[in-house]
Amino acid sequence: MPACDPLPELPVTFRPTRTRAVLLSVGSVMLVTFTVVALAMPDPWAATDRSTMIGTGLLIFALLVLLSRPRVVADRDGVTVVNLTTRRRLEWAEVLRVNLRAGDPWVYLDLADGTSLAAMGIQPGMAKEQALRHARQLRALADAYGTGGHDRR
Missing domain, CATH: 1.20.5 (Single alpha-helices involved in coiled-coils or other helix-helix interfaces)
Known part of the structure; x- marks a missing residue:
């Protein structure tokens, strides 16, 4: 991506x-x-x-x-991942990588603590192109605002 x-x-x-x-x-x-x-x-x-x-x-x-609840909300301070029954707030520095590989049911976030978090709000099921675009945008945000980025606009 x-x-x-x-x-x-x-x-x-x-x-x-x-x-x-x-x-x-x-x-x-x-x-x-x-x-x-x-x-x-x-x-x-x-x-x-x-x-x-x-x-x-x-x-x-x-x-x-x-x-229908899953979503991913990104703002300047971080990202909130809302899945079926859980909600987790992450700072950008905690998100190391955004992954959406072929065959994945949704995006996975690799986190600084060594774990991975499913982000069910971006899923290629019925709208593959939209999911790919959203995954690219979230990856760009993580790169810009995360540990490697210095762009805090």
């Missing part, structure tokens, strides 16, 4: 927009469908049956909202 893209305006948020749109749309349709079916059922259905149907729709919607 050559870092030929200009640095984006900060703060910038990277997220899989197509995947998010699909997940939230499907979740909304499922919730509406379960609610309509629950309310349209004939009278032998008890209120608990109806509320169970609506609750199931809400549960499916909540799960799809959770799956």
Whole structure:
């Protein structure tokens, strides 16, 4: 991934927009469908049956909202990685390298403490070109603001 893209305006948020749109749309349709079916059922259905149907729709919607949560937010001081259930704030000096290799499900950040952190907010699933562009931009930001960079604008 050559870092030929200009640095984006900060703060910038990277997220899989197509995947998010699909997940939230499907979740909304499922919730509406379960609610309509629950309310349209004939009278032998008890209120608990109806509320169970609506609750199931809400549960499916909540799960799809959770799956649409990942994002990577970069600002002048560092980067915040929000995955499914975790959020981690990193200073630029902690990010040594941004990796998106062929076959990777999302970007991985090599950290100064010797570990690697998945950044699920940049994933090539439905929008490969967007993911590659975002990975290049994040790499350029890490190079510019991290341990090797002196550009603190």
